[in-house]
Amino acid sequence: TPERAKKPKWLRVKLPVGKKYTELRGLVDKYKLNTICTSGSCPNMGECWGEGTATFMILGNICTRSCGFCGVKTGRPDTVEWDEPEKVARSIKLMNIKHAVITSVDRDDLKDGGSIIWSETVQAIRRANPNTTLETLIPDFQGNEKLLDRIIDVAPEVVSHNMETVRRLTREVRIQAKYDRSLGVLKYLKDNGMRTKSGIMLGLGETEDEVIQTMKDLRGVGLDIITIGQYLQPSKKHLPVKEFITPEQFKKYETLGLEMGFMYVESGALVRSSYKAHKHAS
Numbered sequence: 336t337p338e339r340a341k342k343p344k345w346l347r348v349k350l351p352v353g354k355k356y357t358e359l360r361g362l363v364d365k366y367k368l369n370t371i372c373t374s375g376s377c378p379n380m381g382e383c384w385g386e387g388t389a390t391f392m393i394l395g396n397i398c399t400r401s402c403g404f405c406g407v408k409t410g411r412p413d414t415v416e417w418d419e420p421e422k423v424a425r426s427i428k429l430m431n432i433k434h435a436v437i438t439s440v441d442r443d444d445l446k447d448g449g450s451i452i453w454s455e456t457v458q459a460i461r462r463a464n465p466n467t468t469l470e471t472l473i474p475d476f477q478g479n480e481k482l483l484d485r486i487i488d489v490a491p492e493v494v495s496h497n498m499e500t501v502r503r504l505t506r507e508v509r510i511q512a513k514y515d516r517s518l519g520v521l522k523y524l525k526d527n528g529m530r531t532k533s534g535i536m537l538g539l540g541e542t543e544d545e546v547i548q549t550m551k552d553l554r555g556v557g558l559d560i561i562t563i564g565q566y567l568q569p570s571k572k573h574l575p576v577k578e579f580i581t582p583e584q585f586k587k588y589e590t591l592g593l594e595m596g597f598m599y600v601e602s603g604a605l606v607r608s609s610y611k612a613h614k615h616a617s
């Protein structure tokens with residue numbers, strides 16, 4: 336079997352630096368705040384935190400799904416903590432976050448899919464941080480429109496739902512999800528006035544044509560913002576990296592995306608779905 340592919344130089348992590356980063360790092364460690372930025376050791380922490388953007392995960396750390404690319408644990412999730420919305424709101428205030436991205440594990444075990452905690456979290460953040468803009472990176476809620484309405488009702492500045500990959504690889508990459516269901520979720524959000532966003536990862540064995548088709552499918556449901564990044568394997572148990580996409584290829588997708596009419600295209604090796612997220616809210 337081949338060794339794990341060696342990372343090319345453009346994937347070398349940018350070391351987080353800066354006063355704001357150091358301050359936030361101190362707060363997060365002191366109060367044990369739950370950010371994806373630290374738990375996923377994201378390479379963009381210096382940049383995002385410097386700009387006052389951070390990503391928070393709600394509804395626990397254990398997911399009912401088992402996507403082949405994802406580092407989150409699968410299993411029986413934690414019980415719902417009803418004071419979680421207030422805790423997240425307080426963290427955002429403490430960290431003085433200007434733009435917060437909220438995401439969650441999938442809670443297929445709950446009747447409401449976690450949508451009530453989602454809605455209460457957005458409302459608690461608004462109360463405590465009236466000037467903070469919000470992006471909610473939501474699960475598919477199994478395509479249930481009543482549950483999606485709970486997100487639409489609280490009107491985050493941006494609502495995102497990630498496609499993650501092209502149609503052909505969806506089964507392999509996120510077994511419990513469906514390509515058309517995710518497109519349907521994004522369409523429903525757009526039809527109800529939301530600014531919508533989605534992300535895909537490259538390097539899982541997709542072809543250029545398939546990437547372009549996915550971009551077209553997303554434009555077809557009125558998507559506003561797309562992020563395109565390099566897949567990296569969280570551990571040996573996860574799907575292998577088939578290919579490292581070159582900076583030139585990422586640039587090509589960016590140009591194509593802008594021609595297709597997306598409002599924003601973030602395309603680059605280190606792009607994560609919440610990278611430069613503050614921009615997308617204004």
Ligand code: SF4
Pocket residue numbers: 371372377378379380381383384388389390436607608609610611
């Ligand atoms: Fe945090 Fe997302 Fe920025 Fe990474 S890209 S530091 S996870 S906000």
Ligand code: SF4
Pocket residue numbers: 398399400401402405406407439440441509
């Ligand atoms: Fe990870 Fe989300 Fe898939 Fe759960 S649904 S395994 S959190 S990507």
